[in-house]
Amino acid sequence: MDVFETRLLLRRTTCMTGAEAASVFYDPARFQRAGAAPAPLQKTLFGKGGVQGLDGEHHRQRKAMFLQINHPDRVEALAEVVSREWGEAVADWTTADQIDLYAQVQVLLTRAVCEWAGVPLSEAEAETRARQLAALFDEAGAIGLGHLRSRAARKATERWAADLIEQIRSGQLEVSDSSAASVIANHQEPDGQPMTPRVAAVELLNVLRPTVATSVYITFVAHALDTHPVWRERLARGDGNEDLAFVEEVRRHYPFFPAVAAIVREDFQWRDHRFPRGRRVLLDLYGTNRDGRYWDDPERFNPDRFLGEEPDRFAFVPQGGGDPAVHHRCPGEPISTRLMGVALEHLARHMTYTPVVPAALSAIDYGRLPALPDRGFRIRNISSRPA
Ligand code: HEM
Numbered sequence: 325m326d327v328f329e330t331r332l333l334l335r336r337t338t339c340m341t342g343a344e345a346a347s348v349f350y351d352p353a354r355f356q357r358a359g360a361a362p363a364p365l366q367k368t369l370f371g372k373g374g375v376q377g378l379d380g381e382h383h384r385q386r387k388a389m390f391l392q393i394n395h396p397d398r399v400e401a402l403a404e405v406v407s408r409e410w411g412e413a414v415a416d417w418t419t420a421d422q423i424d425l426y427a428q429v430q431v432l433l434t435r436a437v438c439e440w441a442g443v444p445l446s447e448a449e450a451e452t453r454a455r456q457l458a459a460l461f462d463e464a465g466a467i468g469l470g471h472l473r474s475r476a477a478r479k480a481t482e483r484w485a486a487d488l489i490e491q492i493r494s495g496q497l498e499v500s501d502s503s504a505a506s507v508i509a510n511h512q513e514p515d516g517q518p519m520t521p522r523v524a525a526v527e528l529l530n531v532l533r534p535t536v537a538t539s540v541y542i543t544f545v546a547h548a549l550d551t552h553p554v555w556r557e558r559l560a561r562g563d564g565n566e567d568l569a570f571v572e573e574v575r576r577h578y579p580f581f582p583a584v585a586a587i588v589r590e591d592f593q594w595r596d597h598r599f600p601r602g603r604r605v606l607l608d609l610y611g612t613n614r615d616g617r618y619w620d621d622p623e624r625f626n627p628d629r630f631l632g633e634e635p636d637r638f639a640f641v642p643q644g645g646g647d648p649a650v651h652h653r654c655p656g657e658p659i660s661t662r663l664m665g666v667a668l669e670h671l672a673r674h675m676t677y678t679p680v681v682p683a684a685l686s687a688i689d690y691g692r693l694p695a696l697p698d699r700g701f702r703i704r705n706i707s708s709r710p711a
Contacts, residue, residue, distance in 0.1 A: 327597045338599065339583075341608040342615045343639035348594055349607040350638070350646040350653075352379065355586035357652060360604065362585070368474035369464035369533075371482060371526035373519075376652065382514055383652075386527075389511045390655035391648065393504045393531060398440075399658045402535075403666050405436040410670045414708045422680055422704035425546055426696065429539040429667070430454045437535040441528070442503030443488060456481050457536040460529070465693035485525035485532075493518070504531045531656075538660045540694045542667040543701050544578040545571065549671055550683035552625060559672045569630035571664040575642040576613045577625050578688065579695040583608050584644055584652070609641050677703040 326345045329338050340349055349355060356379045361370055370376050375386045409432040417423050434454035438445040445453060459477035463470040491497035492509040499506045508527050513519060519527065548570070549556045559570060583606040588599045599605065614622040618639040620629070638645045643654035654660075671677075679686075680702035689698035 326595055335604055338597070338603055338605045339608055340605060341611040343612060343618050343636055343645075346607055346612055346638040346641055346645040349584075349586060349605065350651045352651070354589060354592055354599070355605065356589050357383070357586055360585040360587045364471065365464055368471065368478055369461055371478060371529060373523035374526040374530055376530075384650065385514055386511075387649060387655065389507060389527070390530075393507050394655050394659055395502075396658065398502060399662050402436065402440045402659060403662045405440050406433065406663055407666050407670075409433075409436045410666060411674075411708075414670065414675050414706065417703075417706040418708060420706070422702050423706070425701045425703055426539055426543045427458075429542050430458050430536050433536045433539060433663070434532075437532055440503070441531055442492075442499030442505035443485075443528070443532070444497070453481075453484075454536065457529075457533050458539070460533045461537045461540075461694065481529055481533075482522065482525045485528040486521040489521045489524040489528065504528065534654075534656050535659060535663070537694075538663045540580055540696065541574060541578070541660060541664050543696060544574050544580075545664055545668050546671055546679075546701055546703075547683045547686070547688075547697050548574050548578070548625065549668075550679050555627065556672060559668065564669065566627065566631065567665050567668050568661065569627040571661050571668060572630040572640075573625060573627040574664065575661070576619075576630075576640060579610045579690060580642060582610050582693070607641075607645075609644070612639065612641050612645075615639070674709050676705070676707050676709055678705045679703055 326342050327338060327340050329336060331337065340346075357377050358379055359377070361377060366372055375383065375390065378386055413428060413432045417428070431451055431454040434457060435445065435450050437443075438453070456477040459474050460481065463474040463477075466474065488497065488505060489509045492499055492505060501507075505528060508524050508531075509518070511519060511524070511527075518524070549559075555570060559566060585604055585606050588601050588603045588605060591601050592599050613619075616622050618636065637647070637653075643657050643660070644652055646653045648655045648657070681697075681699045683697065683701075686697040686699040686701070688695050692698075
């Protein structure tokens with residue numbers, strides 16, 4: 325079934341799944357994003373005034389800013405810093421009894437993305453900022469204490485980022501022109517004015533937070549390597565040519581961001597289903613990535629499926645569908661895939677380790693948001709292996 329109705333967060337909601345449904349969902353004439361994000365997520369994951377809730381020309385212009393920040397040369401520059409941080413982290417881990425890969429990768433990614441983005445970060449501050457950035461996505465969907473921690477992290481990180489933007493604008497802090505912090509501080513809105521410091525802070529966090537969130541996918545890369553020893557061997561002996569196929573299959577197969585939301589602009593009909601104006605609609609990303617009408621044997625983890633042609637941009641939607649310049653598709657895919665590739669290179673070719681709980685005994689906990697192996701992913705007996 326492509327479309328069904330339910331009630332979610334006290335609102336009647338229509339859910340859609342599959343590549344055809346995705347192409348309808350991303351039609352800006354039919355859907356808008358203003359008002360689509362659930363309020364609890366605005367107070368944690370997204371913040372207010374960011375690109376996610378914009379439509380039309382305002383959205384396209386703000387989105388161009390992200391595509392400039394994530395220019396291919398800049399992605400390579402980030403990958404270099406991240407790879408250096410991996411080397412240093414692995415050297416530290418060799419003396420530890422065991423480490424929690426998810427938490428440790430968050431710290432190394434925080435150090436790297438801050439350096440690359442032009443955000444000063446003292447060594448003493450790195451763990452606290454990593455924890456705050458992680459709380460924005462790891463506890464965003466939580467209730468009770470977790471939700472409060474996420475809201476507190478949103479307030480603290482917005483204050484920190486807004487302060488930086490003001491320091492850059494006043495000339496107190498000098499950063500390179502191509503860095504994310506500089507591009508955001510100097511971006512002009514359609515009315516020729518800069519963004520308010522608060523909105524600029526939300527956008528700077530829209531770069532820092534999801535880069536640190538790549539730790540979720542990196543944990544899945546480690547889980548997949550352990551679950552599929554034949555692939556681990558193949559990649560360990562390989563020249564890197566098949567790394568991307570493995571990374572893409574991890575993004576297709578493992579759950580991360582389950583769905584995206586939009587609001588119907590004007591009444592319309594699709595597949596005998598009525599979409600009334602104002603209705604909230606969810607596109608099921610996870611189900612679309614495993615839709616048997618497009619994917620052969622979709623439940624099987626099989627990186628070979630990515631060794632041929634590129635998949636359809638509405639069928640492979642782990643970070644949204646369509647064209648990132650025009651639609652709300654994530655502008656960070658080149659970053660997340662590249663940083664997963666760097667992680668894969670280190671995990672498969674530059675280090676050896678033993679998982680504390682083998683992946684076969686550690687199922688993915690789908691009740692958690694983001695989903696993760698239910699017993700975490702701790703590793704021990706860590707040694708670095710020279711290139
Ligand atoms: C960790 C891996 C990531 C996942 C799972 C992810 C997932 C997503 C998803 C599902 C969307 C929504 C698409 C839609 O609304 O149609 C999105 C949008 C976005 N992502 Fe990512 N993302 C990731 C990494 C990144 C990175 C590394 C960056 C930036 C450096 C980034 C920046 C953004 C921004 C700014 C948007 C809003 C785009 C818009 O509304 O036009 N993301 N992402």
